[in-house]
Amino acid sequence: MKTIIEPFRIKTVEPIRMTTRDERKRLLHEAHYNLFALHSDDVLIDLLTDSGTSAMSAEQWAAIMRGDESYAGSPSFARFEAAVKNLMPFAHVIPTHQGRAAEAILFHLIGGPGRKIPSNTHFDTTRGNIEATGAEAVDLVIAEGRDPSAEHPFKGNMDLAALETFLRENADAVPCVMLTITNNAGGGQPASLENIRGVAALARAFGKPFIIDGCRFAENAWFVKQREPGQRARKIVDIVRDMFAEADGMTMSAKKDAFANIGGWLALNDDALAREARTRLIQTEGFPTYGGLAGRDLDAIAQGLKEIVDEDYLAYRVRTNEYIAERLDALGAPRVRPVGGHAVFVDARAFLPHIPPLAYPGQALACALYEYGGVRSCEIGTLMFGRQPDGSEKPAAMDLVRLAMPRRVYTQSHADYVVETFAEIASVKNRLRGLRIVEAPPALRHFTAKLAPL
Numbered sequence: 001m002k003t004i005i006e007p008f009r010i011k012t013v014e015p016i017r018m019t020t021r022d023e024r025k026r027l028l029h030e031a032h033y034n035l036f037a038l039h040s041d042d043v044l045i046d047l048l049t050d051s052g053t054s055a056m057s058a059e060q061w062a063a064i065m066r067g068d069e070s071y072a073g074s075p076s077f078a079r080f081e082a083a084v085k086n087l088m089p090f091a092h093v094i095p096t097h098q099g100r101a102a103e104a105i106l107f108h109l110i111g112g113p114g115r116k117i118p119s120n121t122h123f124d125t126t127r128g129n130i131e132a133t134g135a136e137a138v139d140l141v142i143a144e145g146r147d148p149s150a151e152h153p154f155k156g157n158m159d160l161a162a163l164e165t166f167l168r169e170n171a172d173a174v175p176c177v178m179l180t181i182t183n184n185a186g187g188g189q190p191a192s193l194e195n196i197r198g199v200a201a202l203a204r205a206f207g208k209p210f211i212i213d214g215c216r217f218a219e220n221a222w223f224v225k226q227r228e229p230g231q232r233a234r235k236i237v238d239i240v241r242d243m244f245a246e247a248d249g250m251t252m253s254a255k256k257d258a259f260a261n262i263g264g265w266l267a268l269n270d271d272a273l274a275r276e277a278r279t280r281l282i283q284t285e286g287f288p289t290y291g292g293l294a295g296r297d298l299d300a301i302a303q304g305l306k307e308i309v310d311e312d313y314l315a316y317r318v319r320t321n322e323y324i325a326e327r328l329d330a331l332g333a334p335r336v337r338p339v340g341g342h343a344v345f346v347d348a349r350a351f352l353p354h355i356p357p358l359a360y361p362g363q364a365l366a367c368a369l370y371e372y373g374g375v376r377s378c379e380i381g382t383l384m385f386g387r388q389p390d391g392s393e394k395p396a397a398m399d400l401v402r403l404a405m406p407r408r409v410y411t412q413s414h415a416d417y418v419v420e421t422f423a424e425i426a427s428v429k430n431r432l433r434g435l436r437i438v439e440a441p442p443a444l445r446h447f448t449a450k451l452a453p454l
């Protein structure tokens with residue numbers, strides 16, 4: 001059969017509250033044109049993020065009931081640790097309440113003024129946590145990864161030549177080398193197994209630990225299987241194990257590729273660093289066998305990790321994005337190519353060329369998607385990344401709007417509705433206006449900034 005169906009039946013449903021365009025205009029104004037400030041029951045289709053929004057399976061809900069809430073030594077931790085190590089064989093697995101807590105602990109230990117940390121592209125919380133320690137986050141993705149229209153199977157690859165030069169020039173300042181898989185801020189693009197091995201070899205040659213930001217490891221493995229020569233016949237779990245065998249540690253948000261609504265971890269091989277991390281964990285998160293989580297959350301993650309490597313699920317997941325992308329192409333809406341693992345990224349700078357980057361074309365498009373269709377998306381562009389450490393403002397590399405797909409939540413008719421919203425906007429796009437920032441905090445400003453139309 002050619003149709004790739006949702007590989008699940010629906011047992012529990014959540015009603016969607018319908019709203020009118022006039023209502024949404026008012027709500028948008030009240031939210032200061034920041035979609036994070038909306039009440040989610042005023043949203044028809046919520047593509048703000050795929051983070052923590054997954055639908056859990058019947059087995060995960062069963063696992064929730066099995067959760068053991070003992071303060072120390074809970075069997076839930078043993079199941080969680082075993083599920084992580086089954087895929088990522090690191091010596092130490094340290095549970096945290098979400099991915100950024102793992103980042104905060106890691107960079108508290110190895111960051112600091114004068115330090116420089118290279119990656120393909122740091123995600124916003126990673127960058128925020130690095131910069132909070134006074135260190136510098138450096139993005140060294142391949143050139144194709146910065147060009148939304150360039151076709152390349154692995155646009156999340158690190159530029160290995162640039163990394164080598166960077167390590168040679170900054171060896172003393174670099175505490176670790178990172179790689180984000182898939183590369184969320186760069187469009188959900190994967191890194192190849194060959195590139196992961198290349199990064200690992202360079203890190204090893206310079207004596208630096210290699211840390212993977214593994215939030216969407218299963219999607220990355222799916223792309224490796226589909227696109228990398230010699231990988232097609234291999235099992236997803238084997239590809240996952242190969243990816244992490246190269247690394248010395250990882251940070252993870254279980255809100256992504258673990259099907260959980262909360263959670264994360266920091267994994268490390270280095271005993272001394274892990275000891276320091278656990279000390280910090282006890283100060284900021286909790287005892288090492290629960291971190292920032294309840295036992296039931298650890299069990300939901302353990303079960304989620306078994307389900308996320310299912311190939312029927314991954315085929316359906318990536319096909320959903322391709323389906324939307326093919327229809328956006330037919331409307332002439334430019335987008336990042338090829339399609340990402342967890343989202344479709346629309347190139348708002350190209351779609352709305354009359355709005356300059358410093359008037360936030362991505363945010364203008366995101367606001368229009370809400371006003372016209374009640375669809376909530378997320379700007380990934382100059383609003384998110386434009387503020388420089390010295391307080392000045394610079395256009396981000398790209399102005400994208402991310403349509404992130406919650407896992408196992410929406411169906412094909414929801415996808416059709418999103419495409420219809422785009423069709424509406426395409427017919428009036430020359431009338432859309434840019435925005436200005438009225439008020440914003442100095443770091444991670446896109447979450448709480450207040451804006452106004454120009």
Ligand SMILES: *Cc1c(COP(=O)(O)O)cnc(C)c1O
Nearest residue numbers: 098099100123125184215253255
């Ligand atoms: C979501 C995400 C994080 C942070 O994880 P949280 O659980 O949201 O704190 C870090 N890196 C990447 C690539 C992410 O997508």
